[in-house]
Amino acid sequence: MLVFVLASSLLLQGTSPPPQAPPGRLRTIAIDEAFAARANLKPGDTVTVSSRADTVASARGAGGRAPGPDAERVIIGAIVRRGADPSEVARGDLRVRMHLDQLQHVSGYGDRVDRFAIATGPSTDIDGTIERINRPAFGFKAYRSRDIAVETSRTFQVVSRFHRAIGVITIVASSVFLLCIMVLKVEERRRDIAALRLMGISRSSVVRSIIIESALVAVLGSLLGVVLGWAASLLVNSHYQAVYSTPLEFSIVTTPVVAFAVSLSLLLGIGAGLLASLRLVRTPPLELFGR
Amino acid sequence: MLGVAIAAAMLLDMVMLATGMRESFRRLLVSRGFELRLAPKGTLPFDTDATIPGVAAITSIMRSNPDIREISPVLGASIHIPVGNRDVSGSVLGVDPSVQGDYELLSGRDPLSADAIVVNDYLLQQLGARVGDTLSVATGYDPQTRTYSGRRTLVITGRVRFIYGANEQSSAAMRRETLEAMRGGDMRDRASLFMVRVREGADAERVRDWIETQIPNVTAISIATAIAQVDARLSYFRQLAVILGAVSLFVGFLLVTTLVTVSVNERAGEIAVMRAIGVSKAHVVQQIVLEGVAISFAGAVLGLGLGLVTARYLNTILSAFPGLPMAIDFFLFQPKAAWSALALLIVSGIGAGVYPAWRAASLPIAESLRREAIA
Numbered sequence: 001m002l003v004f005v006l007a008s009s010l011l012l013q014g015t016s017p018p019p020q021a022p023p024g025r026l027r028t029i030a031i032d033e034a035f036a037a038r039a040n041l042k043p044g045d046t047v048t049v050s051s052r053a054d055t056v057a058s059a060r061g062a063g064g065r066a067p068g069p070d071a072e073r074v075i076i077g078a079i080v081r082r083g084a085d086p087s088e089v090a091r092g093d094l095r096v097r098m099h100l101d102q103l104q105h106v107s108g109y110g111d112r113v114d115r116f117a118i119a120t121g122p123s124t125d126i127d128g129t130i131e132r133i134n135r136p137a138f139g140f141k142a143y144r145s146r147d148i149a150v151e152t153s154r155t156f157q158v159v160s161r162f163h164r165a166i167g168v169i170t171i172v173a174s175s176v177f178l179l180c181i182m183v184l185k186v187e188e189r190r191r192d193i194a195a196l197r198l199m200g201i202s203r204s205s206v207v208r209s210i211i212i213e214s215a216l217v218a219v220l221g222s223l224l225g226v227v228l229g230w231a232a233s234l235l236v237n238s239h240y241q242a243v244y245s246t247p248l249e250f251s252i253v254t255t256p257v258v259a260f261a262v263s264l265s266l267l268l269g270i271g272a273g274l275l276a277s278l279r280l281v282r283t284p285p286l287e288l289f290g291r
Numbered sequence: 292m293l294g295v296a297i298a299a300a301m302l303l304d305m306v307m308l309a310t311g312m313r314e315s316f317r318r319l320l321v322s323r324g325f326e327l328r329l330a331p332k333g334t335l336p337f338d339t340d341a342t343i344p345g346v347a348a349i350t351s352i353m354r355s356n357p358d359i360r361e362i363s364p365v366l367g368a369s370i371h372i373p374v375g376n377r378d379v380s381g382s383v384l385g386v387d388p389s390v391q392g393d394y395e396l397l398s399g400r401d402p403l404s405a406d407a408i409v410v411n412d413y414l415l416q417q418l419g420a421r422v423g424d425t426l427s428v429a430t431g432y433d434p435q436t437r438t439y440s441g442r443r444t445l446v447i448t449g450r451v452r453f454i455y456g457a458n459e460q461s462s463a464a465m466r467r468e469t470l471e472a473m474r475g476g477d478m479r480d481r482a483s484l485f486m487v488r489v490r491e492g493a494d495a496e497r498v499r500d501w502i503e504t505q506i507p508n509v510t511a512i513s514i515a516t517a518i519a520q521v522d523a524r525l526s527y528f529r530q531l532a533v534i535l536g537a538v539s540l541f542v543g544f545l546l547v548t549t550l551v552t553v554s555v556n557e558r559a560g561e562i563a564v565m566r567a568i569g570v571s572k573a574h575v576v577q578q579i580v581l582e583g584v585a586i587s588f589a590g591a592v593l594g595l596g597l598g599l600v601t602a603r604y605l606n607t608i609l610s611a612f613p614g615l616p617m618a619i620d621f622f623l624f625q626p627k628a629a630w631s632a633l634a635l636l637i638v639s640g641i642g643a644g645v646y647p648a649w650r651a652a653s654l655p656i657a658e659s660l661r662r663e664a665i666a
Binding site for chain 2: 154155158161162165166169170172173176177179180181184187188240243
C-alpha cells in the first residue's frame with residue numbers, strides 16, 4: 001500500500017465524538033493543495049482518517065455512528081505543494097502524508113511497507129551496495145532509482161516519440177510550404193530576372209542574390225519564430241499548470257533547441273531559395289518574358 | 292498543390308485525433324452491452340489492487356432493481372505458471388462465463404468447470420502450449436515467504452481475445468469461484484469490478500445513481516462518465532489536435548491565397564480585357580473564388596490518402612502506451628471526420644479566394660490594359 005491514501009478515505013466530522021484521545025494528543029497529517037481546496041480544509045482542522053469507505057459512509061449516515069477501530073482522528077498540520085511529477089499529471093489523485101505507523105494502523109497493513117528509499121553517501125559504491133543487499137534479500141530486491149525511472153517512463157517515451165513524429169511531419173510539411181511559396185514568389189519576378197539576364201548579369205549572380213534574400217528572410221523569420229515559440233511555451237506552461245495543478249514544466253525552450261530551430265530554418269530557407277532560383281535561371285530569358 | 296495536400300492531410304489527421312479516441316473508447320465500452328461498471332470507491336476499474344467486499348450481498352441488492360438485467364462480478368489477480376526452469380507470469384480474471392463481458396472466444400469453449408482456464412494467444416505463445424494442455428497455475432504470491440496462496444492443475448479449454456487487453460499482455464480467465472478458492476481467505480466473496488447490464492429502455496444514469504446510494508463503497512461508472520474521465524486524462528491530445536488542426540488550416544489558407552493571388556497577378560491583363568468586354572465584377576469574383584475552391588478540393592483529395600498513411604503511423608506510436616487496450620485507436624477514421632476536414636478546407640478555399648478576387652475585380656480597366664500593352 002502506498003504511503004499516501006486516496007481522498008475517499010477521509011471523513012470530516014465536525015459533530016461526532018472523537019473515537020480517540022482528546023484533541024491535544026492528536027497527531028498531524030499533511031494534505032496537498034488540491035485536496036485542501038476540494039475539501040475546504042485548512043491547517044488546524046480535525047478530521048477522521050479511515051481506509052474503509054464503508055466506515056466513512058456509515059459514519060456519515062443518519063446513525064452518526066463513530067468510526068471503527070481502523071480510523072483515527074487527526075489534525076491537518078500542513079498543506080503541501082506536490083512536486084513536478086509527470087506521472088501524476090491528469091490523474092486527479094488527492095494525496096495525504098501521514099506518519100508511517102499511522103498509516104499502518106489505519107490500513108491494518110501491519111509492519112509492512114511498499115518500498116524503502118535509501119540515500120547513500122557521495123563516495124558510496126552503489127553497485128556494491130545493491131549486490132550486498134540483494135545477496136541475503138528475502139522477498140525484495142534493490143534497484144538504482146535511475147533504473148526504475150527508465151522502466152516506469154514508458155508512457156513518456158511513447159509521448160516523446162509521438163512529439164518527435166509530429167515534429168518531423170511538421171518540418172517536412174513546412175519545408176514543402178516554404179518551397180511552394182518561394183517558387184511562387186520567385187516566379188512572380190521572372191520578368192525582372194529575365195531583364196537582368198538580358199542585361200548581362202550572370203546566372204550565378206542572380207542565384208546568389210536570391211539566396212541572400214531568402215537567407216535574410218530565413219534569419220528574420222527564425223528570430224520571429226523564436227520569439228513566438230518562447231511566448232507559446234510560456235502560454236502552454238501557464239495553461240497546463242493551471243489545468244493540472246502542477247508545477248511541472250510542459251515546455252522548455254533551451255539554447256540547443258533554439259540553435260537547432262534557427263539552423264534548420266536557415267538551411268530550409270536557403271535551400272528553398274536555391275531550388276527556386278536554379279529553376280528560373282535555367283530557363284532562357286526570352287522564354288521568361290513569354291516570347 | 293503538394294503543399295495544399297499536406298495541409299489537408301494534417302487537418303484530416305487532427306480531426307481524426309480529436310474525435311477518434313472518444314469514439315474508439317465508446318465503441319469498446321458498448322461492445323459487450325454492459326452500460327455500467329462498479330469499481331472500489333474512488334477508483335477506476337483495475338486502476339488499483341483494491342477489491343469490493345460482499346459480492347453476494349451486492350448482487351442481491353442490485354437484483355432488487357428491476358432495471359438491472361445482468362450482473363457480472365469480475366475478480367482480478369496475477370498467476371504464475373512454471374515452464375521448464377522459468378515462470379511465466381500473467382494476469383487472470385475470475386468471471387462467470389455465462390454473463391462475462393471481458394473476452395471473446397476464438398476457439399474451444401468457455402471455462403465452465405472448476406478446473407478450466409482460457410488463455411489469450413500471447414500467453415499460449417509464452418507457454419508454448421495449446422488448447423487441451425494441462426497447466427499448473429499458482430496465484431497469491433507472497434514475496435516474504437516466496438510461496439503461493441493457491442496452486443491448481445487447470446486445463447486450457449479455449450483460446451480467447453481479451454477485449455480490454457493490452458498489447459503483449461499474458462492474460463487468462465477462469466471461473467471466479469476457482470480463483471477465489473485459489474486465493475484463499477482474503478479474496479473470498481470479493482470482486483475487483485462489477486459489470487452491469489440494464490434493461491432495454493432503462494435510464495442507465497438513474498440506475499447508476501441508485502447503485503451509488505444503495506452501495507456506498509463502490510463508484511458506479513456509466514459509459515458517459517467513463518468517456519468523460521478518459522477525455523479528462525487524454526485531453527492533451529484533443530487540445531493538441533485542435534491547435535495543430537487550426538495551424539494546418541491556416542497554412543492551407545495561406546497557400547491557397549498565395550496561389551490565387553499569384554495567378555490573379557499573372558492574369559491581370561486578361562481580367563481587364565474580360566471586364567472591358569462587359570463581364571461583370573460578380574462573375575470575375577465567382578470565377579476566382581471557384582479557382583480557390585478547386586485548388587482546395589484537389590488538395591483535399593490528394594491529402595486524403597496521405598493523411599490516412601500518416602494517421603496509421605502516428606496511431607502505431609501511440610498504441611504503444613503501456614496498458615492501453617489493443618482495441619483503442621487514437622486516430623479513428625470516420626467518414627464524418629473526412630467530411631468535416633473537407634468542409635473546412637472548402638470554406639478556407641472560399642475565404643482564400645475572396646480577397647484576391649475582390650482585388651482583381653476592382654482593378655482599373657484602362658490602366659491594366661495599358662500596363663499589359665507596354666509589358
